[in-house]
Amino acid sequence: MATLLWLQTGACGGDTMSLLTADSPSIETLVRNGTLDILWHPSLTEAPSGRLGALIAEIEAGTRPLDILCIEGSLITGPLGTGMFDSYRGRPKIQIAEALARRARHVVAVGTCAAFGGVPAAPPNPTDCTGLQFDRETPGGLLPPDWRSGAGLPVINLAGCPTHPATITHSLTMIAQGQPLELDGLNRPQTFYGSTVHQGCTRNEYHEYNLEEIQLGGRGCLFFNLGCQGPNTLANCNTELWNGRSSKPRAGVPCFGCTAPGFPKGGDLFRTEKIGAVPVALPLGVSRAHYIAYKNLAQAAMPLRIRNRDMEP
């Protein structure tokens, strides 16, 4: 059984809500079958909040081992480097997070805020916040790039705004069971960040034949004009459906690239930046010349059922 402490820093609680929507495995299953021993979770623990103070003291003193430290929320360093925009009992949360991380076997950043800074870190970053081991795209956040947890790993970044429910409970189970977690260059587990959001999108035929919508509410692809970042965002949204039902692009909402360190991008989130007729950010790894040639051919091959938008996404 792995002990777990969940600390919310500059958070909206969305990752906790995502955790509660995971159904296979669910959090109550992981507790009942003995996979996790939740020492503390701000929404789920029945003990009064004073219990957290005692736990922090014991973990810091090394008298209580901690297998998994989950951090939800940005690490707020303002105002003026004090961290006091976000405190627990008069102590900045960044200091608590750092002290607990020093003792934990594994540190897990749940959500893009804890991983990279997220929405509150967007310009002008009014609270001077950062991620745990990244500051947006730059390695090194609250903790330096070469920092390692007790188990010898960097902070495990379960990016997403919020993190996909299945990604949270699967990753925690893998850690608790001692299964190896292969991480990508941004320290996200490969197994959940190993395909693009585009993969499995039900609008793919429209993309394939270059039928690109210019306004929302339609059936076609959202990549060329409406800000969709599905082809260059790594996440499991379309390979493992949300709430067992759907995904944003399937529902006609652009992918905003929320698992990436630059989320949210500046400018206009519902508009694609383009050079000529083609997006600046192409699908991962694709060369511009090849892409333009392929799109021209594809458009010429477009069947009528696509041109007429007969296909239900």
Place this chain on the structure above:
Amino acid sequence: MARTTLNIDLNRVEGDLELQVDLEGNRIVDARCVGTLFRGFEQLLIGRAPKDGLVITPRVCGICGTAHLYTAALALERLARLPVTPHATLVRNLCLMAENVQSDLRQSFLFFTPDFVHPRYAGLPLFADIETAFAPLKGRVVRATLAASRKIVELVAIFGGQWPHSSYMLPGGITRSATARELIDCQDIVDQLLRYYEDEVIGDSLDNWLALNDADAFFSWLDAAPHAASAIGLLTRFARRIGLQKTGIGARHFLSAGAWHDPQHAQVPASLPGAGIYHADSGQLDPFDPALINEHVRHAWYRPYSGGLHPFAGETVPDYQPDTDRYTWAKAPRYGELVVEAGPLAELLTGGDTLIRALLASEGPNTWLRQFARLRRTGHTLHRMKQHLTELAGQLGTPHYLPPPADAFDNGEGYGFVQAARGSLGHWIQVENGRISRYQIVTPTAWNASPKDSAGRHGHWEQSLIGLELADPSDPIEIGHIVRAHDPCLVCTVHFVGRREKHRYGV
């Protein structure tokens, strides 16, 4: 008598909350309500494209992102004077109803009832039943609630792709239409929730439950075995046994900006049922006027101004002044001169639920009634979801989105209100040259958790606590009951604490 100060922090709320109370003996003589987090959302929006609010504002709050999305869309529609089709309003309402049902159920059985499983109550006759039903993550009702709250947000995912945090409502409509496939999926989800609600929560049929219309009828209903053993029966009997019908009076004025937008006549404020200000003492209902909303900063850490400002003139310029009589990052919203309460109790009082009005008339505002009203509202909401699905069946194939003109959002101002789970939520947006120049949000918890205003009037929670007698100041569970019954959501307020306390306890 010597005065001592307690600093109390609360978990099982959305976000971080601290309360400072001054005691004489065991009696609370003053209270200050403070959060512990500042994220600066209103500043993040300035300079961005107007529609970016549809992506950024849902991230204010993980548990009520749909409410923020809906409000942001309404504000842009008002700015650009855009029509909305019945099809779109029906889907929007259904999604918000689903989110509110989720939130009400989780608040009741994940955040509120765990306080009943407290060692102080171990000797009470009902305690064994309470544990079986409400033990965190393990109790019968808790497990059923986890499954039910997971199920109902599937409805949001059908239209929005995911819950939490999506952006499927747009000024002009929604991103995808309902088809017969979706309709049947939604009917099944609502039917499953109804079964859970009838079996676990009320132990009766929804029709019988909603037909209860006065206090006597309710208390005799409560005596029947299946009702007494239901979640709401257990909650009511235990809450009243520990005296929660006598605590937490508060502001005595209730604000609701209306419950649901009428699909046939989408307008602000919402009209199903209607908006209003309900006065507990007179039983009178006044119309709701958004122009009367104003926010004070006299006791908050913002650049001072005198009196209150309407959100269209509002400013949020941090000015941290520790060790003064300012004590919070939360502003104090007022309705004209009135301190008001928002939430399900307000919604049902202004909406005309005769049982809730009767219970208020006989016992006044109180902690149990607030929690009871929340679970009662879930019944009304499920009932309305059934009606909405029937109406939606008649709208299949009609437009779900009317695209606005390209320059619709270049300049102007707009606002919107919805009934979020915790009460009325308002957004105010101003746009200049295609960029957001001001964005102000007044959340339900901002009303309830407000500090003192320029005239020295305490906020609603502060009023609810003053006068309370604590059995044991080192374990002030009474405060946990009172505040959690409001379903606090502090993630949207802003804040930190720099005072020296004498004692500090958690609830």
